[in-house]
Amino acid sequence: MKPAWFDYCVPRDLKEALHILDDAGQEGRVLAGGQSLVPMLNLRILSPAVVVDINRIEALNGLRAEKDCLTVGALVRHADLLRSADVCGGWPLLAEATRQVAHMAIRNRGTVCGSVSHNDPAAEHPSVLVTMGGTVVIAGKAGCRELRAEEFFTGTLSNALEPGEMVVELRYPRPPARTGSAFVEFARRLGDFAIAGAAATLTMRDEICDHARLTILGMGEGPFRAYAAEQTLSGRRLDPKRYKDGFAEAAAKVVADVDPAGDIHASAGYRRHLAGVLTQRALETAFARAGGQVG
Ligand SMILES: Cc1cc2nc3c(=O)[nH]c(=O)nc-3n(C[C@H](O)[C@H](O)[C@H](O)COP(=O)(O)OP(=O)(O)OC[C@H]3O[C@@H](n4cnc5c(N)ncnc54)[C@H](O)[C@@H]3O)c2cc1C
Incomplete structure (x- = not known):
């Protein structure tokens, strides 16, 4: 129940994180809330050479409800959604599903982007993102790209990220009236x-x-x-x-x-x-x- 050796990196900004991920290529893994990654490391289901802890990157903390869209940054925790009156009022499907994610301790630490990236077939967030017609914003050293949720999910525990890329935010359109x-x-x-x-x-x-x-x-x-x-x-x-x-x-x-x-x-x-x-x-x-x- 101990992970294999890895280099642990704690970048202070997105540019540095992307630089480390790019250098690590296939061997790099992002650590967000750690609620799924840490057990997988301990069980040696995954043995990346480099773990990139993104928790100090302030810019990834954003949760913004705008007229047409809700933006959820890579460090927004499940619990942050439930504390937001904007989310609970304007995106009720997202709030209802989030209440059913795991237990409070896990909701306090685990991130929405982490759940989407992990793509467990039994997880709530991937299905909500697909149902709401949401998108995934991906950053790499070469720039950003945005994929529709259905293009992002490619099978059990897998996604469309290329080596060196990470998810920086999710976008959920505001539901139309009478929905x-x-x-x-x-x-x-x-x-x-x-x-x-x-x-x-x-x-x-x-x-x-x-x-x-x-x-x-x-x-x-x-x-x-x-x-x-x-x-x-x-x-x-x-x-x-x-x-x-x-x-x-x-x-x-x-x-x-x-x-x-x-x-x-x-x-x-x-x-x-x-x-x-x-x-x-x-x-x-x-x-x-x-x-x-x-x-
Ligand atoms: C006891 C227990 C019960 C649980 N029950 C549920 C449940 O009922 N429903 C549910 O949905 N989940 C459940 N989970 C999982 C939990 O919701 C996690 O929060 C979630 O799966 C991953 O979020 P995280 O931030 O912890 O990601 P991490 O564990 O840090 O990462 C998970 C994976 O995603 C990758 N990753 C994370 N963030 C990014 C990013 N920004 N860009 C690219 N890759 C990234 C990591 O490299 C890793 O491969 C449970 C976990 C535990 C321990």
Whole structure:
């Protein structure tokens, strides 16, 4: 339970951090909250030659809510989101999901960008970023680039970062008017990683669902965007008599499309079943929050 030897670097600004990461190439790893990296080092799942602790870089601390966008810097902790009235009021899906990340001690230390970079298939933040149509801002020695969330996540515990690059911020568009959202998950104990979960947003125009977005977590490979289920709902009339049929159809599409693996926590069949049940719950809650008329 001891890590292999590594060089520990504590840069004071982003330029210095990028310089060290560039020199280290494949052998460099960013240390943010350490809630996932430190266990992986101790178990020797990872043995980087250089660990770059970014915690002294003031400029990465920013949490800014603007008219159209929320910007979350690389040192913003899960708990910082929950302390922000702007986040809780303007980006309720993000706040609801963050409340379900681990325990308070971990939320106080772990960062949102760290969770997104780590891309655990059971983590809340990757699915929320995809559902909200968010983007990832990446910095390297050559400059910055911005990727859509879906381009960033490339599979279990992996992402589109090139050697020498790091995530500097996440951007979440402000949800349109008359959007309701919900994040629901199922875990064996409060604070455990979820076995499965669903993040949904519905934007309503009278009784018509203008736009639906739905992402499932816990199915392996990272966030699963349920396109077929979204298409079932987008443009559909969701009146008090018929909205439940729409949500049942969407849930059936999810059950047909996900392809989870079984593990010691749950069989593949049970995860698939949960994906359908949680989809329906998330959609019903999002619908009510969007002001939809329930029968
Ligand atoms: C007991 C326990 C329970 C947990 N339960 C949950 C849970 O229910 N849900 C959940 O989502 N998470 C859970 N976590 C993980 C936790 O949320 C972490 O905070 C999160 O996964 C990583 O954030 P971090 O800042 O600690 O990242 P670190 O541990 O510092 O880094 C994680 C990985 O991301 C990379 N990284 C970090 N920041 C950057 C960056 N800016 N740019 C590029 N790469 C970066 C690191 O190099 C490393 O590979 C749990 C952790 C523990 C210990």
